Amino acid sequence: MLTQSKCAEVIIADCEDFEPRHIFECGQCFRFNASDDGVYRGVAFGRAVELRRDDGGVRILCEDGDFEAVWKDYFDLSRDYAAARAELCREPRLRDAVAFGKGIRILRQEPWEALCSFIISQCNNIPRIKGIIESLSSLCGEKIQFNGATYSAFPDASRVAELSERELASLRAGYRTAYLSAAARLVASGALDLEAIRELPTDKAKERLLELPGVGEKVASCVLLFGFGKLDAFPVDVWMKRAITAFFGSGFDYRTFGSLAGLAQQYMFYYMRSGK
DNA sequence: AAACAGGCCTAAA
């Protein structure tokens, strides 16, 4: 009944700048989790993947063909993170954070999923954010079988737009539900064209996102950075306010980091969250 | 029990 498709395994041998734990625990995404044996499993673009570390590097297990089609871009493998770190470390006050987070990569997530995820994230904690996103996915996302496990893809806007009041209420997302529903209807109707926003310069793209109910500066910046790969975006939440004060004091301007500002932000955020 | 959690919105100065 179930057709067994071929798996492919790609090994990242030079993994100084590819550390699954940092990539998935640094707060940029919500749908990857580690099992007891340290293997990370997750879904993106309707595809499942497993990542495990061993002596030889990081092994990426996926469907045959998906590495080239999906994961190579998703993991931002064409960017030189060693060079990016070196550039950011020209600022001495950033060096500890960059050293701590070495191995982070900014995932190129789907804009629609990023939009929903960060709408849900507002005034919420990570376990609950993950729970709500998982509920939504299992409620109406496509089921995926991969290597003996079942996953649910993140649902399209049209699927979310079709959910009833009762189904939406089951997510337990509180006041964020109305924002989610409004975004789904706007995207499903075509009134909001996310792929068109991708083509805009960062400031214009942000203006469009800010028109959405429940999307302010912080959520919009997260969507720009994690959903559109615009690394000049710089999300500032309560943790980043603390980090900016701790590392730089007053007079800080993220634009000094130019086209790597978003990456600098992620190193700072992750370091601050770690409590060091 | 009350405060808080990876904001945003509205009303009021």
Place this chain on the structure above:
DNA sequence: TTTAGGCCTGTT
């Protein structure tokens, strides 16, 4: 332009 309070819900 900045500030205060309210908002769903779950956890401590």
